[in-house]
Amino acid sequence: MGTRTRKRAAVDQRQYSVEAEWTDADLALLEKLRQAEAVLPEDAPRALLSIRLSVLTDETTSPVRQELDLRILARERGCRVVGVASDLNVSATKVPPWRRKQLGDWLNNRSPEFDELLFWKLDRFVRRLSDLSTMIEWSLKRGKNLVSKNDSLDLTTTAGKIMVTIIGGIAEIEAANTSTRVTSLWDYAKTQKEWIIGKPAYGYVTAEDDSGKPVLAIDPDARMALHWARRMALRGRSAQFMVRCLKRSGLMSRGLTVTTLHRRLRNPALLGYRVEEEKQGGQRRSKAILGKDGRPIKVAPQIFTEEEFETLGTALDKRKKKQPPRRVGGATQFLGILLCAECKTNMTVKITNNEFGTYHYLRCRNCKSGGLGAPNPQQVYERVVEDVLKVLGDFPVQVRQYAEGAEVRREIKRLQESISLYMKELEPGGRYTKTRFTKEQAEATLDKLIGELEAIDPETAKDRWVNVHGGKTFREHWQEDGIDAMAADLYRVGIRCEVTRTKVARARAPKVHLRLLIPKDVRQRLVIREDDFAEAF
Structure with missing residues (x-):
């Protein structure tokens, strides 16, 4: 039976361009509305327009129509539009308003710039009652108003607050029903031999048979890469060697890692089985789903035979290293801050056990063999602390607060x-x-x-943000809360420390040089910004 490959990549799906949607009539109306805003008094209420769209279909209201409707509403309310927060391809069920890219920036950082938040319809704004309650609480605290174009909602009235809660409950019920339907579809699809929905495992692409039904077909390039990797594994070559060759050849993406390659090579989906992911001890593994007869459900042609898959697993096991268990919190302090000066990747602690004892040393990721090993990581940490305190220790701890x-x-x-x-x-x-x-x-x-x-x-x-001095310096703050607090602050403000390791003649350990990379606006970045929505999680 012939098959036709189905293009389902994001680049091949219908793309939406806001600029292309504006017609001459829309632009003329926009200009007219802006002219009406120009004659408003200086103290006119300031309106922020919130536009959201998850998926564009013929039935949805386009962002252009939403914006124009909201601008008309702003004119009727005597408000001046100060901004448009447009978040497209965003699910209101999965992403609350304060986590959206544009609207979230307004809510978290630019709230003094507007007085009212206008949206087209409640389900364009939120779909969870808890999210709506959080936004109402935030609005009342900040002295803002929530107004819907197509719902009789206005936080300045008691009836409006009650109506918001009721309609929000209905929106949450609808979202829950949608979630139930999707979950039911996935549960059903996992038990079927036909391919119904989902993202194929690496090695396969979606296709259509002669009757138009979706099926899985083998990706020729992926099959070539997987069989080459199997031959290299049988010859005893390392996974790092395979990753370098596969990235250089273009058969796998430039972001390929050893972990990803291992996960792909050990995936039972390569036998044509339907699989699901499970996590064991922080590791992601795929396992075959069994049918009612107790056998794996086959949904695709094999890339490996069972014998090839078993011998591949045995070869990979031979090179598997037994690492000592990690300590709580990880083995590396200042992770994400200490960087190799050569390859710019994170410095991490490697632990080696042999007959003489246990050794800890810092390595990077991309230098050959991890670069020169820097022993005594604790000494490196102490030098980082010393350098940071020398530069930043006397800076005052300031907290950004909202002042009305x-x-x-x-x-x-x-x-x-x-x-x-x-x-x-x-x-x-x-x-x-x-x-x-x-x-x-x-x-x-x-x-x-x-x-x-x-x-x-x-x-x-x-209405503005003010920085309030808490009476402490960062030296005192870090002395009280420890190195973990310092590391968190350094990572938050973008401070990094480059580690240079230089070979020393007739010495086993290299010379280690540290260089702090501090942004010019570090004083502003160090200001602690309290999260108004932290309690929502």
Whole structure:
């Protein structure tokens, strides 16, 4: 039976271009709406538009239509649009608003820049009741409003808050029903001999038979690579050698690793079986799914025979190394911070056992044989700590906090109204001009009010982020919380340390040189940003 390969890669699926969707009529309407915004007063409410789309179909509302509808809504509410957070190909069920690329940046870092968050429909915004509750709580805390174009939702009213919760519950039920249907489909597909859904294992591609049904076919290039790797394994060649050759030949991707190659070579799917993944001790393994008769379910032609697969596994086992168990938290401190100066990969601790004892030393990943081994990793850690404390130890620990300017704005408004009143009554014929005493008292009060108004920093009238000093330096913080806290802070702000190992004549251990790589804006990066949504997980 003939088969036709089916192209299911992402690049071959229907691509969506927002720019291509804008028609001349849409652009004309957009320009008209922007002109209407230009005449709004400076203190007009600021609106952020949230646009989301998981999959574009004929039934979905395009991002262009969502944006235009929301701009019209903003005009009706007298709001100025300050930004559009457009997150396409994003599932509202899987990704909450604060984790989306564009909307998440506005919520976590740019919240002082808007007053209202407008979205087209509730299910375009969230599909989980817990996510909706989190957003309502956040909005009330930050003084923001949530408004839907196609649902009667407005957080400024009690009825609106109740309606949001009810509709959010319905959205969560719909999402749960969808999840149940998908789970049921996967459970059914795993028991069938026909290929129904899923991503094929390495070595196979989806195809169609003469009747149009989906089937699995062998990928010729992958088959060539797998059989070559098997021959190399039988000859005793290392997996690292195979990875280098396969990447150089282009038969496997440039991101291929030894672990990935081992997982592919040991996958029972190469026998044509349906498999599922299981995790044992942190390792990912694939195992064959058994049918009702207790035998593996076959869904594809074999790449290896059973004899070839067994001899391959035996060959791989011969070169398998028995590593000592890792300590809790991992064997390497400052992981992701210590980098090899030559290959720029992470330095990790290798442990070797022999008849003379156990040895720990630092190695990199891409240098030949891991580069020169740097013994005594603890000494390296101590030098890193010393260098970091010398450069950053006296920096103050600052926490970014959200400061609202509503109270200051009210005070400014009160002062301006009082000043206007006194100025009016001090004009000829005003009540403060009837006697010299009342005039002098009113002028003194007016000067005082003007002085109070001038003393107010205009920046404090804005919603903004402020950095608050907690009274500690980073030296004190790290002394209290330990090296793990220091490592976490260094990794967070992008500080790295290059390790150079130089051969020393007539010496077994190399000379180790460390160089800290510190970003220019390290002081700003060190500011601790509290996560408003951390409790949502």
